[in-house]
Amino acid sequence: RVLRELKRMTKEHESLGHLVKLLQTVPGIGFVTAVLLVTELVDMDRFKRLEDLASFVGLAPSVHQSDERSYSRGLTKRQHKELRSRLIESAWVAVRKDPVLTMKFGKLSQRMNKKKAIIRIAKKLLSRIRSVWQTQKPYVYGVIE
Helix, strand or coil: CHHHHHHHHHHHCHHHHHHHHHHCCCCCCCHHHHHHHHHHHCCHHHCCCHHHHHHHHCCCEEEEEECCEEEEEEECCCCCHHHHHHHHHHHHHHHHHCHHHHHHHHHHHHHCCHHHHHHHHHHHHHHHHHHHHHHCCCCCCCCCC
């Protein structure tokens, strides 16, 4: 019932429906994830840099600094729980569909744990989502030569 209502709302509001369809061109992003992105992020212009967006979602590293030393402690605890988990799930799908992301994941997996590698892919996917949103153009799959 809720899914039917969401589909009806996206049809009624043309700009919302257009953006949802654009985001669905990104590999791994389905209807529900696209609607979640649009409703939670609202306006992409409020994030000046990718790092600001990644921090909001929860894909930024937790850093502890003292004097001149800096320690990285994995992902930050501050997060948008639903968005972060959806993006990580989407990254697993995108790795199977997009050849460039598949290659990047393979290289990252050689030097680190696969769970850490998929976090990096999720951040790369977030960058691509941001690009599609800002340019208002459909996602184009990368080609490996």
